[in-house]
Amino acid sequence: MLEDKEQKRTSLERLGEFGLIEHLTQNFELNHASSIKGIGDDAAVLDSTEYKTVLTTDLLVEGVHFDLSYMPLKHLGYKAVMVNLSDVYAMNAKATQITVSLAVSNRFPLEALEELYDGIALACKMYNVDLIGGDTTSSQKGMLISVTALGQVNEEQISYRNGARPNDLLVVSGDLGGAYMGLQVLEREKEVYKVNPNSQPDLSPYSYIVERQLKPEARKDIVELLAKLEVKPTSMIDISDGLSSEIMHLSKSSGVGCNLFEDKIPLDPTVISACEEFKMDSTLVALSGGEDYELLFTVKQEDYEKIKGNPNLTVIGYMTEANEGTHLVTRGNHKIPLTAQGWNSFSNSEEE
Numbered sequence: 001m002l003e004d005k006e007q008k009r010t011s012l013e014r015l016g017e018f019g020l021i022e023h024l025t026q027n028f029e030l031n032h033a034s035s036i037k038g039i040g041d042d043a044a045v046l047d048s049t050e051y052k053t054v055l056t057t058d059l060l061v062e063g064v065h066f067d068l069s070y071m072p073l074k075h076l077g078y079k080a081v082m083v084n085l086s087d088v089y090a091m092n093a094k095a096t097q098i099t100v101s102l103a104v105s106n107r108f109p110l111e112a113l114e115e116l117y118d119g120i121a122l123a124c125k126m127y128n129v130d131l132i133g134g135d136t137t138s139s140q141k142g143m144l145i146s147v148t149a150l151g152q153v154n155e156e157q158i159s160y161r162n163g164a165r166p167n168d169l170l171v172v173s174g175d176l177g178g179a180y181m182g183l184q185v186l187e188r189e190k191e192v193y194k195v196n197p198n199s200q201p202d203l204s205p206y207s208y209i210v211e212r213q214l215k216p217e218a219r220k221d222i223v224e225l226l227a228k229l230e231v232k233p234t235s236m237i238d239i240s241d242g243l244s245s246e247i248m249h250l251s252k253s254s255g256v257g258c259n260l261f262e263d264k265i266p267l268d269p270t271v272i273s274a275c276e277e278f279k280m281d282s283t284l285v286a287l288s289g290g291e292d293y294e295l296l297f298t299v300k301q302e303d304y305e306k307i308k309g310n311p312n313l314t315v316i317g318y319m320t321e322a323n324e325g326t327h328l329v330t331r332g333n334h335k336i337p338l339t340a341q342g343w344n345s346f347s348n349s350e351e352e
């Protein structure tokens with residue numbers, strides 16, 4: 001892709017920083033009333049509204065968080081926005097603006113950054129957020145991309161991590177483990193490609209899980225659904241590192257325990273078949289895999305009627321008193337302590 005000599009390559013030096021920023025951002029519009037001034041001055045200007053503002057930021061580093069040998073730049077741009085919007089939605093807020101900061105080495109031509117910004121533009125359009133600024137600089141090696149996202153929420157609607165109470169139901173959106181298994185497939189194809197560059201991988205049986213890895217979607221729809229159902233989560237977090245560590249975060253912040261039922265964990269059939277193929281335990285993949293960007297939240301028991309049967313939501317457990325600990329209740333009805341990595345027998349002793 002990047003190395004393709006047939007493609008047009010315009011070196012970044014030819015444009016200069018101002019030309020580059022203007023070129024990349026010329027088609028972005030401002031759609032939110034709170035965006036008073038976007039790109040083009042020393043700072044963006046936002047209207048402070050009747051809402052509370054939420055703000056979150058993430059830094060993605062080439063070779064650490066993404067691998068451009070299988071991550072198309074358009075997808076990278078899209079995903080960099082998604083991981084931030086996911087954090088905004090995890091506060092039960094509406095995402096409104098982003099900034100994008102980039103460091104790129106001169107190995108990237110303008111066309112590569114155009115692709116990256118195509119992905120960013122698509123994310124802004126699909127999720128109705130305004131790009132209001134950023135920063136652009138060079139790097140010695142590789143690419144860094146940092147996105148900051150802002151959102152708005154009514155103070156009473158904010159869902160912190162610390163609001164879960166004993167007997168609250170633990171609920172997750174969508175299904176889990178797909179992004180991790182997609183990564184396994186992509187890593188395997190990369191190794192095959194290294195040995196035989198002419199091989200044409202057939203990824204079609206894996207399209208769902210590969211898409212979960214390369215084009216995750218933040219769950220804006222779930223925040224809207226909960227508002228429609230008039231359910232306010234007592235606590236909420238997004239699943240970036242795996243179900244287990246996110247449950248531990250909610251439990252610890254809230255000062256409660258948790259029982260998670262193995263047989264309730266939602267898994268797509270393609271995740272189950274990929275786990276069989278890779279000889280991995282699907283429960284462990286869901287618990288430790290990460291990057292699913294689903295929402296994990298707790299609701300009061302009395303809200304069960306409002307959420308039950310919704311195809312987007314699965315009740316996977318309930319919260320307990322803190323002294324009962326956080327456990328996985330297996331299919332065989334054994335209780336195993338959860339750890340940040342999954343469960344106890346697989347953990348190394350470094351973490352709690």
Ligand code: ADP
Pocket residue numbers: 021025038039040041042043044100101102131132133134135136
């Ligand atoms: P300054 O020198 O004051 O940092 P810049 O020249 O970096 O200003 O930025 C000029 C304008 O372009 C600012 O509004 C800034 O937010 C915006 N901008 C810079 N880089 C990016 C980028 N990568 N994406 C979006 N907007 C950017």
Ligand code: MG
Pocket residue numbers: 134135136
């Ligand atoms: Mg700058």
